[in-house]
Amino acid sequence: MAKKLYVKTYGCQMNVYDSARMADVLAPLGFGTTDGPEDADMVILNTCHIREKASEKVFSELGRLKTLQAARARDGERLILAVAGCVAQAEGEEILRRAPFVDIVLGPQTYHRLPEMVAQASRAGGAVLDTDFPEEPKFDHLPDVTAQGVSAFLSVQEGCDRFCTFCVVPYTRGAEYSRPVPAVLAEARRLVEGGVVEITLLGQNVNAYHGEGPDGRDWSLARLLDALAGIPGLARIRYTTSHPRDVSDDLIAVHRDLPHLMPFLHLPVQSGSDRILERMNRRHDRAFYLALVDRLKTARPDLALSSDFIVGFPGESDADFSATLDLVRRVGFVQTYSFKYSPRPGTPAAALEDQVAEAVKEERLAQLQALLNDQTQAFNRACVGRVMPVLFDRAGRHPGQVLGRSPYMQPVHLDSGENLAGRVVPVRITATHPNSLAGIPAGERECA
Ligand code: 5AD
Numbered sequence: 001m002a003k004k005l006y007v008k009t010y011g012c013q014m015n016v017y018d019s020a021r022m023a024d025v026l027a028p029l030g031f032g033t034t035d036g037p038e039d040a041d042m043v044i045l046n047t048c049h050i051r052e053k054a055s056e057k058v059f060s061e062l063g064r065l066k067t068l069q070a071a072r073a074r075d076g077e078r079l080i081l082a083v084a085g086c087v088a089q090a091e092g093e094e095i096l097r098r099a100p101f102v103d104i105v106l107g108p109q110t111y112h113r114l115p116e117m118v119a120q121a122s123r124a125g126g127a128v129l130d131t132d133f134p135e136e137p138k139f140d141h142l143p144d145v146t147a148q149g150v151s152a153f154l155s156v157q158e159g160c161d162r163f164c165t166f167c168v169v170p171y172t173r174g175a176e177y178s179r180p181v182p183a184v185l186a187e188a189r190r191l192v193e194g195g196v197v198e199i200t201l202l203g204q205n206v207n208a209y210h211g212e213g214p215d216g217r218d219w220s221l222a223r224l225l226d227a228l229a230g231i232p233g234l235a236r237i238r239y240t241t242s243h244p245r246d247v248s249d250d251l252i253a254v255h256r257d258l259p260h261l262m263p264f265l266h267l268p269v270q271s272g273s274d275r276i277l278e279r280m281n282r283r284h285d286r287a288f289y290l291a292l293v294d295r296l297k298t299a300r301p302d303l304a305l306s307s308d309f310i311v312g313f314p315g316e317s318d319a320d321f322s323a324t325l326d327l328v329r330r331v332g333f334v335q336t337y338s339f340k341y342s343p344r345p346g347t348p349a350a351a352l353e354d355q356v357a358e359a360v361k362e363e364r365l366a367q368l369q370a371l372l373n374d375q376t377q378a379f380n381r382a383c384v385g386r387v388m389p390v391l392f393d394r395a396g397r398h399p400g401q402v403l404g405r406s407p408y409m410q411p412v413h414l415d416s417g418e419n420l421a422g423r424v425v426p427v428r429i430t431a432t433h434p435n436s437l438a439g440i441p442a443g444e445r446e447c448a
């Protein structure tokens, strides 16, 4: 009988991608996916360390699953529990100590060994802990991608060598590694053959990409993007997440030259204060960031920016925080992620003495988010009347309605008798709603 797998994903797009790959590697063992733990034979919690209280959330979810696992055992059935992702990497031993009913703990580098671990866990009672960083990269052991829609993620780079003082990634995901160009191009071609028209390249520091090309030399992200743009049928390309220091001249040039590359860039700045940027070990200051934004917008005038911010980093004064607000006002962001600083065990910033009080962090986050939200809404309003190419991917909630994404990732809905899934269609934006835009079809020649 077919077995059922439920994967609960926390956190970033990288984790969404990893969850799909874990489902892929378990498919040959007879696992199909299901939407909840109730009817599952195996549950994987694919965790993220970045968000606040991430590990506590995982432990409370595990508490609920333990009850379910015990109920199954009473019926003579087995529920295999696995914890994957960054919490597993950082706190593997702790998980097995606090939650000994967990069968498998696996770090992000060892997904290809999941079938073997499941087999081991099914045979034995003892838990399996696998959070090594193997010498060989994991990508090449994974089977071909199966799950897909019109838009897909493609992981090209993992890990990070930048060591920002607040961040666990260099410790949990390990050293920076770029996947070879031919493997990336082959996966992209397979995705496009399967109906994908938009690919988002993923990596923790994706613009540090330097994968080996077919010529034996290291290719930059710009060169890779250029090669991807040559794949017939691939209409749109995005990449995330970038470090400002790794935006090279050739990357700026492809933003100018490649129509496939969407004019939307996630470029985390974290803070607008030079003193805090220094303490964060970001290796860029506000002047560098502002000048970079200018260069990017000169190359691609319709470029819009997204970013990440941390408020309440140790030592952040009112003046430092004001500098962040000032930078936000100068740049104007259209979509953002903002966080209260949260100390991560083992990172240098966690050991700093001048931690900021929780109430101050909350106050600053509310103030920053109000400003960022105003900017997002202002950008949405400015889109009304514009014609934008929209990639449609699914039916909307109402009959005859279709949903898609603008170049800036805004959801756009449209009333259309036609099934537009997989097509990029020019749409005149007619209204904004809190979380989406509405539009009407525009004549083909109208499209900018
Ligand atoms: N505290 C708060 N936010 C953090 N981020 C990473 N580490 C921390 C931390 N310790 C945020 C950064 C990063 C995003 C993915 O998560 O803004 O860009």
Ligand code: SF4
Pocket: 160, 161, 162, 163, 164, 167, 168, 169, 170, 204, 205, 243
């Ligand atoms: Fe973490 Fe990004 Fe800094 Fe790397 S560049 S250490 S992933 S915040």
